[in-house]
Each structure stands twice: as structure tokens, then as C-alpha cells.
Amino acid sequence: MGLSLLALLGLPLASSQPNRIVPGEGVFLWEMVGWVGALGIALPWLAAVGLAVRPTRGRSWAVLGFVVLILISVPWGLAAFCLAYVDLEQPYARGGIGAGTWVVLFLTGLCLVELRSRLSLSRRHIVSILALTLIAWATALSSGWLEPLALVREYASRSDQFLAAVLYHLALVGAAVAISLVIGFSLALALRHSERLRTPVFGVLSVIQTIPSLALFGLLLAPLAWLSSRYEWLSDLGVQGIGWAPALIALVGYSLLPMTRNAYVALEGVPAVVIESARGMGMGPGHIFFQVRLPLALPVLLEAIRITTIQAIGLAAVAALIGAGGLGTFIFQGLGQSAMDLIVLGALPILVMALIADAAFSALASHFRQGGRP
């Protein structure tokens, strides 16, 4: 909380630049609202810091209120900034989000996490806070005042591409996770029945895991190109040395180790006494597997899917390098054109996707762990 105050005052909150390439000029808080205004914002902030030092329940709630207020006011503050500082007459002029704002956002996020455990907030609380923040952003965006913001500009010039890229990214990740789930689960089942297979299979999977992702994409290039030129039906399917095919194969390859190992551990981790008593009750092997072993393994299995999904969301970005498309395209374009905001445009949705996947699977796993029924 205290650090965020320093960031608020000491780092440029936003920047304005005449066009896309020229580095922007940082603008500090006091430059925007003057010393009096800055003090007016800093004092309640300081008060909140004071409240947070010796937290009671009531004080923590007050701090929470303040944190939510910050989250809501950030987009509107940016909107105000754009109105005041960005020259609307120049078509290429744009405002950037400054280091100060990022740090403030990051630190308020941390505060939120801390407050969540202190006040033991329920999932519904968190969702409503997030919803409030989203509404603030949505209204600020739809007002049009945020239009000069570089991030928004970048988005506006490729809104069609953006949506397609998000969908493509999701499809790639979804397919990779689904395929690796099927293969990993079958492998885990096979490994349970055969001790001898275990060491070699885990060995091979670990080796795949250690290949750098770029190298793996490169390695797949030649054989796939050869295969598609050899068999027509493959190239009809769209399998080539570059594109979705090597990306998918590589993603599945990387997902297999966490998936297989966790599925194996999940199935083996069911207490032997429970299986023994299921047998003693007269359950058949099928009953035991579907009614006892699988439901008890489910939380760990979901954990495996969660880890794999998050990993695949990140890795799929790299796949853009071999022409697989997806959000990684924006990142690499941005890198090539040294346009920071374009990189952010690619990276931000990846981050959001990973967070959503994380939250969703965690919630599902804890639901089943608490004894929910499948």
C-alpha cells in the first residue's frame, strides 16, 4: 500500500507521444492535477496505509473499499488524462499507460489478494469486485475518451484480427489440452498395469519437456514438411512444416509429461484401504474404477489439466513464430516494430486467459475435493 503511494507520486503515470515510434514523454501526477490535487489524492491514500498497518476487521474493510475505488478510478483517470494531454488534432498522437499506473495496478492487486485472505472473502465477493472494475473499464472505453490511448489505438486498427487471434489461440490450447488429456490418461492407465513401462515412458516424456520450445518447433519443421509433400491427404488437411500442425504437436508433447504424471499419481494416490473396502463390499473392478478410484482422483486430475492449460496458453504464444497464428502474432509484430503497446495487446489477453483458466480449474477442483458429486 505504501509502495503504491510512492509509485503514484514518483513514477510517470502516463505518457503522451506524437506518434507510434517516438518514445513518449512521461507525465507525473502533480503535473496533471497540480500540487493541491496530488495532495488531495495522497492524503486519503496515506490514511488507508495507516489503517492497513494495524488491521482490525473494520479497518480492513475500509481499506478494501479504498482499493476498489482505486481500481474503478484508474480507467477514468486515464480517460481524463487523454482528454487533457493528447492532442486530438494529430491523428497519430496517442497516450500511453505509464509505469506508475502499472505498478499501482499491480500493487492494488497484491493488496486485494492479502485482503482476501485477511477478511476471508468469498468467491462471490471477489467476482463482484472484478465485475465492478470491468464495468468501470467498459464504460470508460465506450465513452470514447480512452480512444487516444495507444493500447486502444492498436486494438482499433486490428479489431478483426484480434478476435480471430483470441479464438485461434483458445482453439489451439483447447485442442492441445484435450489431446494430451486423452493420451496422458490412457498412458497413465497403461502404466498402472505395467511396472516395466514406467521408467522408459516417464524418461521419454521428461526428455521432450527439456527441449527448448523454439528448438522443438524447428525440429518438427523438416519431418512435417516431408510428410505433407509425401502424402497428399495430409497437406489437404493443412499439415505443413509451419502452421498449426507443428504447433499442436509441440504443445501436446509438452503437455504430456505433467498430464501423464499427474494422472498416474492421481489414480495411484487413492488410499489402498478405500479400494480394499470397496472390494470387500463386493464391488467389481468396473464399479471400483468409476465409482471410487476415478472420483477420488478427480481433484488431482483437474489440477493436472489446470497446470497443462496454463502452460499451453503461454507456449502457444511462441508458436506464432512458426506461423501458427494466435496472440503471439501481435507480440512478435510488436517486437519487430518496437511498439510496446502492440506487445501488451498480445500479452494482456494471454495473461487474462491464464488467470481465468487458473481460477476456473482451481474452483472446480476444490468443489470436488469438498465432496461434491460428479
Place this chain on the structure above:
Amino acid sequence: MIELRNVTKRFGDERAVNDFSLTVEDGEFCVLVGTSGCGKSTTLRMINRLIEHSDGQILIDRQQIRSFNPQALRRRIGYAIQSTGLFPHWSVARNIGTVPRLLKWDKPRIEARVRELMELLGLDHDNFAERMPSQLSGGQAQRVGVARALAADPDTLLMDEPFGALDPITRVNLQEELLRLQSRLKKTIVFVTHDMDEALKLADRIVVMDAGRIVQQGTPSDLLSAPANAFVESLLGGADRGLKQAGLIRVSSRMRTDLPAPQAVDPATVAADDTLRVALSLMLWHRCDTLTVVDRSNTPVGQLSLRDLLHSGSS
């Protein structure tokens, strides 16, 4: 009736159970006692074919257990193990209804049976039916375990150290409960434990095992009065034997009723259905050699002197 005829179980070259013969009559409570690794659990698990025996014959109601499908066999034999055997992802009610569901009873019948069993074991249906096993105390979980074993009303019950993980007070409570149930239900029970006190308390017949063989079998007082060898004696607790034996005999069997009823305000009283062990303890505590015996409504019914306590018969 369960019969084991010259049963042997080999694991590799080792004989876990060696030429073991035992007949458990209908309605008999038979306890297998021994140190860990003596083959008592293996013996128990061979009866419901969780382990297949290597040689010999095992018969239930004069039929070879090998002639049954193992799953069908297990469904007609109740099985209770240490409390961890409950299915952690199922509610209490669903756990208890496991075997009836496997037997494809219809829903109302299962529900009624679950309700009946929970009542029988002192578990309030409204309070406990929807709880998960993790929300139960050790004693409650074990009651559920016993209820589950009884669910399909089997004639035979196999229990593998069911009270092993409980604290002493809960264990004694559940032992009393099991005795009460058994006096009503008259199941054929084979019960495994390493705790000789538990065996003495519960058993109609105790079978002491060592290294896969029967060392001695008999009623609790047979064992106490004539242990076959030093091993049985050490299991019986050496010098405490006298007290343990006294713990098996009721005051009512030794008290005198021919004497005139004594003054009612004597503080040194003992209940007629207490054991001689309790009576002896009370004598030591009150420093007296005669106790007034009272019935449940605290009415004097007789007298017990130290002489009566020490000598059986009508001396």
C-alpha cells in the same frame, strides 16, 4: 456356519497361514488374536476371497466359497475394517447403502434400511445422513462402518481390527454397543484384533494364533484358567490375569441371597450385573470385606463377601 479345513496360504515360499482348521458355529462370536504378522488378517480375508487360499477348503453354510462368484460372496458377508475404509466422497447415507445398491434394491427400501441401521447404531438420521466421512469423529465413522457392514443383513460378519484406531473410551463404548447388537442380531462374527482385552470382552470363543497356526482356542475363561503355553500367558498379561478373569464373572453369580437384607444406607454397594473385578476394586476402596449387592433400581438383593468372591460354588 464357517468352516476352514486344513487351510494353508503361501506367499512365495513363506506360509502365512499353515494347516489351519476352525469351525465357527452360527451366531458365534469368534475372535482371532495374535501379534502382527501371525496370519490372523490373512485368515479373515481368505473367508471373503480378498485373498485366495492355497490349499484346503473353506466352506460357508457347507458350500465351498470357491463355488461362488467372489463379488456375490462378498455381498452376502458383512465386512468392516479400520475407519479409513469409508468412501470419503460419499455421504454417510450413501456409504451405508453401498451393498444394497450393489444388490439392486429399490430406492425406498435402501432408504428405509439406512434409516433403520442409523437408528440401531445410535446415529441421528437427520443430523448425520448427509454428512461426509471427514466430518465425523473416529467413533462415529466406525459406527457408520459397522452399519455399512450390516446393511444387506448378512448372516456373517468379518471385522478386521475395526476399533484399532480409536481412543480407549470410544473403543470401550463401541465394544459394549457391539455386544448389545450381537445379543439381538445373533450374527456369525469373525473378529480380528491384537488386543487380548478386547478379545476377552467380546468373544464367545478366542482363537490365539502364532506364525500361521492355532496355538490355543477356547472360551475366555478357558484361556485364563489354563493358558496353553508361555506365549498365551504373555498375551493374557502375566500378573494381571487374575483381575482379567475376575472381569469376566458377574457379581450375581457369586452373591448370597440367603442372608437377611442389610441396612439400606451402606455406602459400599455393588450392582448385581457388575463384574467381580469391580467388586474387588470397591472392597479395596472402601476397606471392607463385604459389599451390599443392589439391582438396577438400587434395591438391595444380596451380599458379597471377600470369601464369596474368592471361592466359586456355594462355600
